[in-house]
Amino acid sequence: MSIWEYANPKRFMQTSAWALPWAIGLTVVLLLVGLVWGFFFTPDDYKQGSTVKIIYLHVPAAMMAINAWVMMLVASLIWIVRRHHVSALAAKAAAPVGLTFTLIALVTGALWGQPMWGTWWAWDPRLTAFLILTLFYFGYIALWAAVENPDTAADLTSILCLVGSVFAVLSRYAVNFWNQGLHQGASLSLDKEENVADVFWLPLLVCIAGFVFLFITLVLMRTRTEIRARRLSALLARERVA
Amino acid sequence: MKALLLRDLRLAMRSGGGFGLGLAFFFLLSVLVPLGVGPEGGTLARIAPGILWVGALLACLLSLDRIFALDFEDGSLDLLATAPIPLEAVVAVKALAHWLVTGLPLTLLAPGLAVFLNLPAGGYGWLVLSLLLGTPALSVIGAFGAALVVGLRRGGLLLSLLVLPLYVPTLIFGAEVVRRGAEGMALATPLALLTAISLGAAALLPFAAAAALRVNLR
Amino acid sequence: MEIWVENLAVARGGVTVLQGLGFAVGAGQALILRGPNGSGKTTLLRTLAGLQPAVAGSISLPPEAAAYGAHADGLKSTLTVQENLAFWASVHGVGSVADAMTRMDVANLAPRRAAELSAGQKRRLGLARLLVTGRPVWLLDEPTVSLDTASVALFAGVVRQHLAGGGLAVIATHVDLALPEAETLDLAPFRTRTMARDGFDEAFA
Numbered sequence: 120m121s122i123w124e125y126a127n128p129k130r131f132m133q134t135s136a137w138a139l140p141w142a143i144g145l146t147v148v149l150l151l152v153g154l155v156w157g158f159f160f161t162p163d164d165y166k167q168g169s170t171v172k173i174i175y176l177h178v179p180a181a182m183m184a185i186n187a188w189v190m191m192l193v194a195s196l197i198w199i200v201r202r203h204h205v206s207a208l209a210a211k212a213a214a215p216v217g218l219t220f221t222l223i224a225l226v227t228g229a230l231w232g233q234p235m236w237g238t239w240w241a242w243d244p245r246l247t248a249f250l251i252l253t254l255f256y257f258g259y260i261a262l263w264a265a266v267e268n269p270d271t272a273a274d275l276t277s278i279l280c281l282v283g284s285v286f287a288v289l290s291r292y293a294v295n296f297w298n299q300g301l302h303q304g305a306s307l308s309l310d311k312e313e314n315v316a317d318v319f320w321l322p323l324l325v326c327i328a329g330f331v332f333l334f335i336t337l338v339l340m341r342t343r344t345e346i347r348a349r350r351l352s353a354l355l356a357r358e359r360v361a
Numbered sequence: 362m363k364a365l366l367l368r369d370l371r372l373a374m375r376s377g378g379g380f381g382l383g384l385a386f387f388f389l390l391s392v393l394v395p396l397g398v399g400p401e402g403g404t405l406a407r408i409a410p411g412i413l414w415v416g417a418l419l420a421c422l423l424s425l426d427r428i429f430a431l432d433f434e435d436g437s438l439d440l441l442a443t444a445p446i447p448l449e450a451v452v453a454v455k456a457l458a459h460w461l462v463t464g465l466p467l468t469l470l471a472p473g474l475a476v477f478l479n480l481p482a483g484g485y486g487w488l489v490l491s492l493l494l495g496t497p498a499l500s501v502i503g504a505f506g507a508a509l510v511v512g513l514r515r516g517g518l519l520l521s522l523l524v525l526p527l528y529v530p531t532l533i534f535g536a537e538v539v540r541r542g543a544e545g546m547a548l549a550t551p552l553a554l555l556t557a558i559s560l561g562a563a564a565l566l567p568f569a570a571a572a573a574l575r576v577n578l579r
Numbered sequence: 580m581e582i583w584v585e586n587l588a589v590a591r592g593g594v595t596v597l598q599g600l601g602f603a604v605g606a607g608q609a610l611i612l613r614g615p616n617g618s619g620k621t622t623l624l625r626t627l628a629g630l631q632p633a634v635a636g637s638i639s640l641p642p643e644a645a646a647y648g649a650h651a652d653g654l655k656s657t658l659t660v661q662e663n664l665a666f667w668a669s670v671h672g673v674g675s676v677a678d679a680m681t682r683m684d685v686a687n688l689a690p691r692r693a694a695e696l697s698a699g700q701k702r703r704l705g706l707a708r709l710l711v712t713g714r715p716v717w718l719l720d721e722p723t724v725s726l727d728t729a730s731v732a733l734f735a736g737v738v739r740q741h742l743a744g745g746g747l748a749v750i751a752t753h754v755d756l757a758l759p760e761a762e763t764l765d766l767a768p769f770r771t772r773t774m775a776r777d778g779f780d781e782a783f784a
Contacts, residue, residue, distance in 0.1 A: 251526055293533040296534075
């Protein structure tokens with residue numbers, strides 16, 4: 120049996136109906152364990168105090184913000200090459216989730232940055248890159264919303280996702296370059312992962328896994344909703360013709 | 362293809378408004394910024410490269426939706442799609458025409474406006490060169506955005522939302538060239554990267570834009 | 580030179596409007612498409628012109644043989660009649676502008692801007708564009724809209740010359756063009772009654 124059979128909407132609905140409870144369960148357990156462990160059973164950082172604990176939301180959200188875009192890129196490619204409707208709808212479903220993760224990363228970053236750096240916002244390359252990623256998400260979602268015909272919308276957003284990905288990577292490097300150019304050795308840039316000690320690392324891994332499953336759960340649910348919406352409009356169109 | 366270029370240029374000349382508007386916008390922005398920021402020469406000199414590049418970019422953005430929308434409305438795009446010119450070439454030629462009536466005049470106007478913004482003497486040559494090398498990228502990327510939204514009735518705002526994030530690398534490298542030039546620093550790297558973006562965009566984006574046009578014409 | 584269509588299905592906005600369509604038009608022949616508004620005449624012509632993909636079936640038509648004449652004429656109002664035609668002539672690289680203007684009786688309008696023309700004159704200019712493309716297959720969508728009786732007759736004569744020269748035409752029209760060589764195809768029997776199994780429906784129903 121080919122893997123592409125899962126791209127058949129009917130087949131996808133069956134499989135996802137089976138997988139969804141497991142995904143929800145794993146999400147709840149992993150996030151509960153990871154966050155409780157991280158928030159209450161890790162020592163305060165000697166330098167940053169308890170503010171460091173926002174890392175358990177910030178880092179996983181930031182990672183998933185990028186991974187969601189990568190998933191959309193893969194789904195867009197599958198749509199362009201093989202024209203599986205589920206793929207296009209999964210990309211559509213993932214976009215608002217990815218945008219939300221990006222916003223969570225930005226907001227938790229600001230909350231963390233204020234006590235640490237003394238400012239809510241700095242034009243650090245990483246922060247700037249996330250801001251630009253937010254714009255890409257907004258553009259992608261807006262294009263889906265603006266185009267009426269679903270297949271046209273899927274085609275156009277896929278092309279945008281492909282081109283956007285190239286420019287997003289370019290922007291990431293441009294921003295790195297630009298900040299060095301502006302203020303040499305920016306004191307505010309802080310490479311988070313490198314500073315993390317083992318005590319913080321393990322619960323962080325659990326939280327990251329939790330966010331991965333949260334993403335999977337949300338995308339599955341939203342894709343199912345999109346498929347149902349498409350079925351509904353197909354039925355309505357059929358009724359109009361009949 | 363030459364005929365298409367000439368036609369687009371002639372249309373731009375006759376319709377007035379089109380590219381004059383972008384130049385006027387660029388001019389106004391360069392006058393308003395000192396009024397808002399204050400007349401202090403040092404401050405203006407420091408922000409001049411960024412302001413000039415942002416101004417040129419926004420002025421370019423103003424006329425993007427005209428690249429394909431007019432031809433779409435009057436049916437020319439359908440006819441061009443069935444003509445013996447490949448649609449990719451149509452996109453490239455129309456982007457070139459857009460650059461000739463916006464990017465190039467903006468580039469020529471920029472040194473004049475740089476006087477208002479007190480750009481250091483060393484920056485003028487680099488300003489012109491960076492705009493000359495960078496504005497083609499703005500036109501090609503803009504043509505791609507315009508191709509995406511050509512079928513939409515109110516595509517203008519959406520076009521800005523789609524195109525602005527794509528403009529980020531061009532803006533950063535372009536302004537960086539001028540900034541470094543004005544301060545007398547080495548600028549080979551941003552200049553090379555800016556050129557690379559323009560060339561890469563001109564080589565690849567017409568294909569993406571033509572694909573988007575075909576989807577929109579269906 | 581021949582158009583040959585078999586078991587064709589075409590869709591508008593994701594909904595299949597015509598299916599099971601088959602016909603052949605040979606050199607020197609014309610096919611008149613008839614059917615009420617919304618029956619899919621425009622969609623069929625756009626599909627034949629290659630502007631949109633067929634849902635099913637096959638179209639055999641030599642590449643770059645077709646000139647499409649749509650509702651919109653593709654005229655630029657700020658260009659003169661002469662300039663509008665010269666542009667399309669040089670895009671296609673064949674066909675004489677002067678000849679086309681004479682045959683569609685717009686030669687006396689040559690220096691006028693398209694914006695100053697009446698609807699009927701614009702239409703004649705739009706039809707003159709077909710002549711400068713030099714293409715043998717004409718796909719025309721309501722070509723006689725806003726033409727007066729004399730212009731319709733003029734146009735019918737041009738079509739007849741085109742056919743006599745080995746060209747062919749598929750024309751959606753309600754007007755009787757008085758073309759003896761034309762066959763008429765009523766699209767009504769091919770209208771989709773049940774929703775066809777196009778990509779959209781197949782995947783989701």
